[in-house]
Amino acid sequence: MNKNLQKLFAVAQKEERLGIGLMSGTSLDGLDIALCSFSGSGLQTQFKLIHYITIPYGETFKKEVQQVFAQKHANLEEVTLLNAYIGSFHAELILQSLAEWGVAPGDVDFIASHGQTIYHAPKRLHGQAGYSNATLQIGDADHIAVKTGILTISDFRQKHIAAGGEGAPLALYGDVLLGSKPGEDRILLNIGGIANLTYLPADADYTKVMCTDIGPGNTLIDAACRAYFDQPYDEDSAIAYSGVVNETLLDALLHHPFFNESLPKTTGPELFNLNFVADAQQATRTLNLPKADLVATLSAFTGRSILRFIASNFSTTGMKIFVSGGGARNPFVTDYIKRALPGVALADTSELGINPDAKEAILFALLGNEALCGEPTAIGNNPKVLMGKFSFPL
Ligand SMILES: Nc1ncnc2c1ncn2[C@@H]1O[C@H](COP(=O)(O)OP(=O)(O)OP(=O)(O)O)[C@@H](O)[C@H]1O
Numbered sequence: 450m451n452k453n454l455q456k457l458f459a460v461a462q463k464e465e466r467l468g469i470g471l472m473s474g475t476s477l478d479g480l481d482i483a484l485c486s487f488s489g490s491g492l493q494t495q496f497k498l499i500h501y502i503t504i505p506y507g508e509t510f511k512k513e514v515q516q517v518f519a520q521k522h523a524n525l526e527e528v529t530l531l532n533a534y535i536g537s538f539h540a541e542l543i544l545q546s547l548a549e550w551g552v553a554p555g556d557v558d559f560i561a562s563h564g565q566t567i568y569h570a571p572k573r574l575h576g577q578a579g580y581s582n583a584t585l586q587i588g589d590a591d592h593i594a595v596k597t598g599i600l601t602i603s604d605f606r607q608k609h610i611a612a613g614g615e616g617a618p619l620a621l622y623g624d625v626l627l628g629s630k631p632g633e634d635r636i637l638l639n640i641g642g643i644a645n646l647t648y649l650p651a652d653a654d655y656t657k658v659m660c661t662d663i664g665p666g667n668t669l670i671d672a673a674c675r676a677y678f679d680q681p682y683d684e685d686s687a688i689a690y691s692g693v694v695n696e697t698l699l700d701a702l703l704h705h706p707f708f709n710e711s712l713p714k715t716t717g718p719e720l721f722n723l724n725f726v727a728d729a730q731q732a733t734r735t736l737n738l739p740k741a742d743l744v745a746t747l748s749a750f751t752g753r754s755i756l757r758f759i760a761s762n763f764s765t766t767g768m769k770i771f772v773s774g775g776g777a778r779n780p781f782v783t784d785y786i787k788r789a790l791p792g793v794a795l796a797d798t799s800e801l802g803i804n805p806d807a808k809e810a811i812l813f814a815l816l817g818n819e820a821l822c823g824e825p826t827a828i829g830n831n832p833k834v835l836m837g838k839f840s841f842p843l
């Protein structure tokens with residue numbers, strides 16, 4: 450028998466597994482690496498976060514990825530080169546982190562890698578007859594497996610699409626396993642590049658769980674900061690607080706048909722980008738808005754769209770909201786939500802024992818654990834699937 454298959458079989462049967470989850474999100478800020486231990490699977494999963502780090506990407510790397518990221522037209526040679534490069538680069542960052550943590554690669558049972566999304570094209574975006582939902586993550590996992598010597602599971606989103614989903618959000622699979630509590634109505638809100646949430650009902654009826662993208666999280670704020678302030682993001686909302694929200698532009702942004710589309714739905718910077726903002730500015734004759742006012746308006750846009758979504762889909766009485774993602778550190782956005790929902794308890798996911806920055810990397814580690822030894826679980830109207838492809842070391 451192929452020795453890698455033998456090893457795979459042994460790992461799947463272990464009492465406890467050590468796994469690494471990797472997330473490189475739409476904000477392109479860096480690679481999140483979470484080293485976790487798991488025992489059991491599904492609703493019996495016991496998990497512990499052992500180490501976590503975000504390794505920021507350098508400007509040159511970011512610029513290279515941005516050339517192909519969310520672009521309708523890209524250089525195919527660049528995409529091909531990046532696919533191999535990102536796999537190999539992520540492997541290097543893993544090895545470097547393991548060395549810093551004093552963990553031998555041979556002790557790690559698996560890596561679960563999200564890869565880098567370069568284009569997300571649900572049918573609602575591309576609208577082309579004869580083509581299904583589609584998404585593309587690059588950073589080939591064979592490079593990770595060969596360079597680290599660790600079994601690597603990757604490309605989770607394709608199975609979700611093959612089984613009828615949009616390939617995202619996958620957060621619900623982790624949120625149900627790690628974040629639900631019978632007797633408490635909960636929303637787990639992630640504000641990354643794109644904002645999404647999972648609703649976990651108090652009666653623990655998993656057919657009622659809902660997980661969907663909401664709209665922009667940090668993506669437009671970051672894009673405006675990059676374009677007009679030469680900054681990667683609006684640290685502590687300093688720019689937004691120095692500006693004034695333009696209500697006319699805000700209303701126009703909120704009128705996008707995406708907000709009325711059926712749930713669950715997904716989106717990305719393919720839709721919510723500076724061209725979309727410029728069109729709304731043109732229509733509202735606000736093209737000359739001071740740039741700080743623009744950042745304030747885009748921050749209010751994120752806050753208002755999240756708020757409007759929650760208020761129109763849930764009764765917030767007794768609801769607890771747990772926030773994660775980099776946007777949890779944007780006070781303009783979080784205060785906007787808090788002010789409008791005074792009766793609702795808003796905390797970050799550390800109250801659940803989940804580091805809010807590490808949550809998505811933990812999710813992929815957990816999906817890797819499920820791929821090894823779980824059973825497909827029916828949650829809400831989501832595909833009942835185990836996801837991920839296996840790449841073996843030499
Ligand atoms: N101190 C801060 N003040 C304001 N914003 C912040 C702060 N720290 C982080 N952020 C925001 O968080 C972003 C990074 O968030 P995160 O790492 O959750 O994104 P991601 O994982 O790429 O997103 P996604 O979940 O959409 O894939 C930054 O680009 C920035 O917009």
Ligand SMILES: CC(=O)N[C@H]1[C@@H]2OC[C@@H](O2)[C@@H](O)[C@@H]1O[C@H](C)C(=O)O
Nearest residue numbers: 475566569617618619620641643809
């Ligand atoms: C295609 C893609 O990469 N989508 C991301 C993105 O970032 C947030 C939101 O948009 C979410 O739908 C998803 O990631 C998280 C991890 C998810 O699948 O739950």
